[in-house]
Amino acid sequence: MQPSPISRLRARLLGSKITRLEKENQKLRRRIYEQEVTSPPPLPEKQPVELERVRETVRAARREGTLFELAADIALSRQGAGDYFREAMLEALKQASGEGEAAEDRMRHLLLPSFTASELPERFVRGIESRDVPSLEPIASFRGQLTSRVRRRQKGHQLPEWVVDDKQKATRFASDLGLRVPEVLKEKTPLKELPLQKGTVVKPSSGAGGRGVYIIRSEADILNVKTSGLLTSTSELKELMHEDLNKGRVAEDSWTVEKLYYDDESYGPARDIKCYTFYGKTVLILEITRSPEIGYCWWTPEGESVNTGKYSESLMQGSGIREEELEAAGRLGGALPAPFCRFDFLRTTEGLVFGECTPKPGNYDQFNEKIDTALGEAFLDAEERLFQDLLNGATYPHWRNLL
Template identity: 35%
Template sequence: MHNIMTRKIFVSGKVQEVGFRKYLKSEADKLNISGWARNLDDGRVEILAKGNENNLENFYIAVMKETNGFKVDSIERQESRLEVTDGFKVRKTRAVSDNGEIKKSLFLKYIDELYESPRAAGLRLDLPKVISDIIEEKSQQFYKYRITRENLDKQRGFSKNQLNTLVSLAHPRQISHIMLRHIERRKLSVKRALSFHTIMMQESEERHIGSPVLGWQLDEKTKAYNFADSIGLRRPDCNNQTYTFDEIEKPTKPMVLKPVKSTGARGVAFFYSENDIVLLRDKKKFSSWEEFSEYTKKHVLKHEDNFQGIRDRWMLEELVLEDKGRKIPGRDLKFYTFYGKVVFILEIVRGEKVRHCFWSRDGERLAGTGKYIGDDWVGEGVSLSDIESIERVSLKIPVPFMRIDMLKSEGDMVLGEFTPRPGQWDEFTEDYDRWLGEEHVKARGRILLDLIQGKKFTEFSELMEGKKLNGY
């Protein structure tokens, strides 16, 4: 056994995410080589190999062999005194250097990779987390030495403007308990601690773990319409029945076809007449029901060749028009409502070109929301009486936020849908994200106070009676 030796081997080239380590294990097992192989953050593969001299030489040959999609550019060998257990193992990627820290040069390399080629398939899957974890750790150290009792002292510390800037830009995860106590004593605001974006993500996880998120009970149109009927809210005329697409008969009067569950007008079709059908989101026009049916089954419905399509459950209902003579569909008025308070309204007109306009509750046009950048269309706005009517509706729903979508008809507004999570909520600017986060928290407080004072959400409770809550 005098020729048994241990070697450390470093391999460079196209050797990561191509099955190279599994190949090494297979070859090592054949040659009775013990040790392990693992990826390094610099793109190399590190190998510890123990065996007799002849088998190690054959193992080197196997390592340098180009096969199965990998390519070895160079190999470095050195003696090692590390202990080696029996068998050859594939280890996890070594994410840190020997002293437990990622070197600065490697960290900068990561940033460069992510910045220059975020779509590259070869990037390690945890790359954003590795970078953000390092930044967070260094940021915590940064704030640790700045958010101190001495620096927050009114006489000897930072100026008021400096403190506001320092604290308002900090991420909540970068603030420790001790730092927060100092911040609270000076009555400063960690601006990024309230975020509508974060709340939307949290609700998604709440649903994932089985906690009831009540607002989603109104996401299904049949439930939404039953609720609307119970509170006297006008909704489109329909029988509130659901159909498969094949069960739908060709309409004989103006109707709208809607999926029971969908977002962003996916699958919604306006049926003006038998030779005038418009698929809203796809901006496609059809001159016959047969032509429309063929397209819908192929490109809209979910099937094995269209896994991102819509589930085959549909409703037929009244087509709400703002001008019946000119076939002008009702404008969408989307009320961002926080339990008794409309914060702002999104007005949309649909046609050859979809146009958007945000309004404040006070009737001021809002710009710079982060959504629909470059759309400078100015709509007609919304009356205060319409806003107040929506606020009364929201007081019957025991959730902090609900976007209540209405359609403008020739007469009153007509319910479009209840939306517990608005589309593209991630596009709001930081200021709007904070604003919506604040309103969500305030609305939650109003609900709790109402519940403590004995308020009964009768219509909503009746809707839930005998129903299993979503995911609970």
């Protein structure tokens, strides 16, 4: 049956209208896709009340004997949600590509921060061989790089920075490079033979994070470095050191006793200066005071204070950084064939004193995304400088003397 003239007219009018609307829609989509690329708005910060509610839910599961069941459900839910989100974002990129390279690149820019390097679909880097795709900087990660180094250590790879994780070797390394090192009174001594006397610092022969470190200002004034708690007798100190061993806070009954150094400003215990150094280039510095209460301040090498997301509840104003500290960290980092190591010092009345080398800083996952990305980029740059120096015949004699 042939459509009537009225039906054909209606179809023509509607078809014309639909065609016109489609063209307007295409223009609108083109304008949207061609807008200047801007960063997505920042996500709202986590609310402490909500985070505490989550933690309490997990603690309650432990009390009820369902901790592992809850953890399994959480892991499965996160994995499933991650798969869905990944597919949705990949489909968004595919759809944007239909609008041209500019739209596809805008979508890449928008979605990149949502991926880790291991999650990133190949499509996001497709075309890098023939043209400039948007920067992959958002997926550079200090967390990822350090975790990868830990995996390599687990596989038995020789990682140069772990050689100087040994406190005795680290001290020799620093001394050979002309740095002042702490005066050691006892090394690798069991607790029952340990002299506990005023004016000394007791620490595990191996360990990190301040666990098992005690400053003995007098027999009745002993500072627990990890907690900033005060002990009032050496017998109390011995009890706590036994507890450190029994609870695994300290791995073995082997202790070192060093001379106590004092801060050149407050004449309390010397403040710590911890330099995050990437093959000779320090990118981040942490200043710590231990007394009368613990305080932290983060610095850039230019001397600007910076928020890193770590120790936010205990920040202090700080007294700044000094050129000799940057120079000392740079000297150590440049003599070590590794892309990253943290170098710890004491700022004392006797000048800068070397503390230790830390290849894996504690809680490195707590940096905010901005700092994690910046340190991740610094790690990649350091790897390239190291590679070029190795190609050009660098030998690292001070490090080799430790092998």
